[in-house]
Amino acid sequence: xxxxxxxxxxxxxxxxxxxxxxxxxxxxxxxxxxxxxxxxxxxxxxxxxxxxxxxxxxxxxxxxxxxxxxxxxxxxxxxxxxxxxxxxxxxxxxxxxxxxxxxxxxxxxxxxxxxxxxxxxxxxxxxxxxxxxxxxxxxxxxxxxxxxxxxxxxxxxxxxxxxxxxxxxxxxxxxxxxxxxxxxxxxxxxxxxxxxxxxxxxxxxxxxxxxxxxxxxxxxxxxxxxxxxxxxxxxxxxxxxxxxxxxxxxxxxxxxxxxxxxxxxxxxxxxxxxxxxxxxxxxxxxxxxxxxxxxxxxxxxxxxxxxxxxxxxxxxxxxxxxxxxxxxxxxxxxxxxxxxxxxxxxxxxxxxxxxxxxxxxxxxxxxxxxxxxxxxxxxxxxxxxxxxxxxxxxxxxxxxxxxxxxxxxxxxxxxxxxxxxxxxxxxxxxxxxxxxxxxxxxxxxxxxxxxxxxxxxxxxxxxxxxxxxxxxxxxxxx
Numbered sequence: 001x002x003x004x005x006x007x008x009x010x011x012x013x014x015x016x017x018x019x020x021x022x023x024x025x026x027x028x029x030x031x032x033x034x035x036x037x038x039x040x041x042x043x044x045x046x047x048x049x050x051x052x053x054x055x056x057x058x059x060x061x062x063x064x065x066x067x068x069x070x071x072x073x074x075x076x077x078x079x080x081x082x083x084x085x086x087x088x089x090x091x092x093x094x095x096x097x098x099x100x101x102x103x104x105x106x107x108x109x110x111x112x113x114x115x116x117x118x119x120x121x122x123x124x125x126x127x128x129x130x131x132x133x134x135x136x137x138x139x140x141x142x143x144x145x146x147x148x149x150x151x152x153x154x155x156x157x158x159x160x161x162x163x164x165x166x167x168x169x170x171x172x173x174x175x176x177x178x179x180x181x182x183x184x185x186x187x188x189x190x191x192x193x194x195x196x197x198x199x200x201x202x203x204x205x206x207x208x209x210x211x212x213x214x215x216x217x218x219x220x221x222x223x224x225x226x227x228x229x230x231x232x233x234x235x236x237x238x239x240x241x242x243x244x245x246x247x248x249x250x251x252x253x254x255x256x257x258x259x260x261x262x263x264x265x266x267x268x269x270x271x272x273x274x275x276x277x278x279x280x281x282x283x284x285x286x287x288x289x290x291x292x293x294x295x296x297x298x299x300x301x302x303x304x305x306x307x308x309x310x311x312x313x314x315x316x317x318x319x320x321x322x323x324x325x326x327x328x329x330x331x332x333x334x335x336x337x338x339x340x341x342x343x344x345x346x347x348x349x350x351x352x353x354x355x356x357x358x359x360x361x362x363x364x365x366x367x368x369x370x371x372x373x374x375x376x377x378x379x380x381x382x383x384x385x386x387x388x389x390x391x392x393x394x395x396x397x398x399x400x401x402x403x404x405x406x407x408x409x410x411x412x413x414x415x416x417x418x419x420x421x422x423x424x425x426x427x428x429x430x431x432x433x434x435x436x437x438x439x440x441x442x443x444x445x446x447x448x449x450x451x452x453x454x455x456x457x458x459x460x461x462x463x464x465x466x467x468x469x470x471x472x473x474x475x476x477x478x
Contacts, residue, residue, distance in 0.1 A: 055258065056273070098123055105134060110143035147184035152180050155255050163221030172293060176215025208303040211296040218291045220247035227291075248286045249279070346478060348399065353390040361385040375407060396399045 047072035064076055065079070073079045073090060085092055090421060096104065102122045106114045114122070122134060160173045183193055195203050201208030226240030246265055253261040263269050264279035284340040315323040326332060358366045359372055362384035367375045376386065 053272070063264075095341075102134065103129070105138060108145065109135075109138040110141055111145060111147035142181075142185060145181040148184050149177070149180040151179060152184075153219075156216055156251055158219045164223050164225065166224050167223060173215065173219075174294075175212045176219070179209060179212045179215070183427070192310050198252065205307070206300070206304065208296050208298060209299060212295065214294075215249050217251070217286075217289060219243075220251055222291055242283075244291065245286050245289075247284050248289060249282050253282070275366075351392070351394055353392060355388045355390050358386065358388045361387070373405070 010353065013436075064079045067073060067079055067082045068086055069082060069092075073082050082092065084313040088345070099119065102114050102119060106112055106118075126131075138269050158173070160170050161167045164171060177284065196210045196213035200207070200213040204210040223240045223244065226236055227244060229238070230237045245263055250260075250262040259272055259274070261269070261273075261274055261279055261282060264274045264276050266276070268275045269279075297306055312323060316327075351371060354372060355368065355374065358368070360366055360376065360380070362377045362381045364380045364384055364386075367377070368385065369375055374386075374388070419440075
């Protein structure tokens with residue numbers, strides 16, 4: 001599921017203008033910090049309201065507490081921990097042994113235990129930077145992103161089904177999951193990470209992964225029954241749309257500001273300084289955002305080329321003279337003629353499928369022949385269905401060809417042409433008379449072909465499962 005495109009540059013401006021009071025200040029602090037890639041401003045730049053909740057106050061850098069055992073504190077954070085321990089008269093635990101330390105590192109960073117070889121190497125490494133090198137190795141592992149992306153996906157309530165009563169599978173949810181894993185492994189700056197997920201298609205239109213990142217706005221449940229099957233002009237449809245928009249607002253605000261803004265949907269927030277009017281101002285930001293399948297090009301070069309061609313297509317549809325005049329230039333006409341000629345002269349690469357199983361619903365006898373075709377014999381009903389299964393490792397399959405042929409054995413006559421339905425099932429009706437009785441001739445069909453024509457034997461062919469290995473489709477899916 002991916003949200004449809006929206007003008008999110010204007011959306012960001014509407015966020016600021018629709019949120020007065022402290023909620024607007026919180027968003028301004030968030031966006032200013034993200035845009036600059038810097039932490040929030042120190043406390044001295046803004047007055048502190050003693051009645052304001054601590055979570056809404058500007059960040060400040062407190063002084064380090066005084067401790068007795070200063071040698072124990074290896075980092076400034078240790079000073080805060082040690083200060084509380086000394087206050088409670090608790091002694092710190094002894095340092096962990098190397099075996100325990102490596103297991104903690106591995107489980108914490110990649111979620112897997114160390115291998116026996118890794119454990120043995122760490123135990124025998126006496127160098128001063130042995131610990132740091134293990135940390136670097138684990139941070140460089142692909143498993144690091146897989147481990148820590150799980151926490152982010154939990155925060156945004158990522159799921160691969162729609163939820164609700166039907167709970168259908170979201171077959172194209174996985175690109176967003178992989179985007180999050182890749183972002184952790186690439187150590188992407190947090191400001192860029194946030195911007196891509198909220199407005200990536202507007203802020204970074206040249207990066208196809210910014211389209212994938214918008215899966216963040218579509219991670220929540222989707223009421224398929226109400227948002228797809230109910231008429232557009234009904235109250236139930238409008239209610240479902242408001243609920244869906246509420247989920248988007250909740251995801252954005254809970255994730256990035258840790259504020260339960262959804263509590264103000266029915267009334268002013270009981271604890272946080274968010275009014276009901278401010279909540280619906282936020283919901284209006286996403287009024288033009290809907291959830292749907294959205295195509296994208298994984299390759300940046302293909303993405304750029306497609307965007308350029310789409311712009312030209314739009315210009316042609318608007319009948320802009322400069323673009324229309326360029327289509328009449330001799331250089332373009334020559335290029336177009338060469339392209340058109342290449343299409344007509346290009347052979348179709350057919351690849352043979354070798355049948356793995358073959359059955360007849362009417363009880364016909366199917367026998368595989370040396371050339372890969374199937375010989376159907378015996379008495380059969382007036383209509384029959386052949387089911388043939390085969391496997392292939394081909395990618396980008398664009399067509400399946402099915403051809404019918406008669407058995408060239410002596411005494412067999414050519415049957416009437418088969419009627420070929422869809423999905424690789426051949427149904428045929430053949431009838432001729434032998435010694436005054438209706439009977440069925442033996443038939444042959446071949447479920448595979450390599451793109452070359454068969455020999456000039458007097459037969460028609462039935463090829464089931466010919467695969468045309470054309471180019472893959474132009475785009476992927478989110």
